[in-house]
Amino acid sequence: MSAYKTQVGGDHYKKYKIQPSEFINKNKLLFAEGSAIKYIVRHQDKGGKESLEKAKHFIDMIIERDYK
16 A cells, blocks of 8 residues: 555545645655645644644745745
8 A cells, every 4th residue: 555545643634636745755845845735735624724824934934945
């Protein structure tokens, strides 16, 4: 069985055709980009506004890193 078919610690990604981790890894995204995607995708099922605030934080990190 593929590791992408398994989720440890909940089921908030299982409804998606492609889990965020698979998309992130297959596209070789950096940590901050991957984290922002993960938090945006899950906000309705886990974390709510806090997940979106975390996504904003990672986006701010990307801006600081790439657009000084």
